[in-house]
Amino acid sequence: MARNRILTLAAAALGLAALVPIATAIGDDAPGGSRVESATALTTTFTYQGRLTDGGSPANGAYDLRFILYDAESGGAQVGATVTKDDVPVANGLFTVDLDFGANAFRGDARWMEIAVRPGTSTGTYTVLSPRQPVSPAPYALFAAAAGSLKVPLTVTGTSAGVPFTTENLGLVTVNQQGTGIAVAGLRTTTDSAVYPAVYGYNAGGGAAIQGETTATNGIGVQAFATQGTAGSFVGPTAIDLDGAIKVSGSAPAAFVHTVRTTGGGKNTCAGSDKVTVLDHPLLNEKPDAIVFVTPRADAPGGTTGPTEIGVSYRATASAPCTGVANRWVIYTTGTDFVDGATFNVLVISK
Secondary structure (H helix, E strand, C coil): CHHHHHHHHHHHHHCCCCCCCCCCCCCCCCCCCCCCCCCCCCCCCEEEEEECEECCEECCEEEEEEEEEECCCCCCCEEEEEEEEEEEEEECCEEEEEECCCCCCCCCCCCEEEEEEEECCCCCCCEECCCCEECCCCCHHHHHHHCCCCCCCCCCCCCCCCCCCECCECCCCCCCCCCCCCCCCCCCCCCCCCCCCCCCCCCCCCCCCCCCCCCCCCCCCCCCCCCCCCCCCCCCCCCCCCCCCCCCCCCCCCEEEEECCCCCCCCCEECCEEEEEEECCCCCCCCCCCEEEEEECCCCHHHCCCCCCEEEEEECCCECCECCCCCEEEEEECCCCCCCCCEEEEEEECC
């Protein structure tokens, strides 16, 4: 009977326990370092240390502890698994346990931990301690280091100096993709009309705001792709500075080869003169503000090159010698007629 009274008194006293949450730190805090890397894969386990008083004095002995994570200080819903630890040794009021509430327990939202206790030799009900303990930031290092998504806005501040793109100086944030997927992706899925980029770079110094580099022979340093609108837009006193050749490719390239046809169903010289050949191309049709560069080719079948005295012009209305041809660019010559099979390289810059 005396034993029952002692346990009751102990349980009442345990409700006044002082609990001090501590968690293991994750990362490398070496002086002067800006990078944080994990040598091994992180788990979702973290270390919790508490202080337990019994009747106003530090507790000693073995106790069973139960931990439940909630999304509110009171009430709310349970998050993750219930964790029980049996016969936890308590010395001078201090105890240490490893807790794991599961992979989705910490996703950046506030969490509170309910702790319940009973003597280690008991199999009875637990006594819930009050209030719930707020989860300290340390377990959220798991979330920050390994989560599939991050709370935003996210700001990373630090210093880095020296030549970039070396193994010693990778930058403030480095993403190392060792698989075949994308290393960094910026998605802006809103459909509003605001002109904001998915990825933005700002540089107040002499370098580039955004830079890409490839070491593969078929690689691309920086690539832009658009199913609608404009894939790339450049504005500045010097909008584009090129050090190398320009290559055009794809299903609708800005450069193409025009072949003169003077006879047959594919005839593209004017009805009244073989001195004019029509450039019927979607990049040029009905675009009088386009800039068109044309150069004759000498590698046409049979060696036919046609006249070399050529010019280009835009015909807004149908008139002789090109009756029926309007809103089209043409190549014309003031010399001899174009020969069938003559070819020209055409480069188009659209306004």
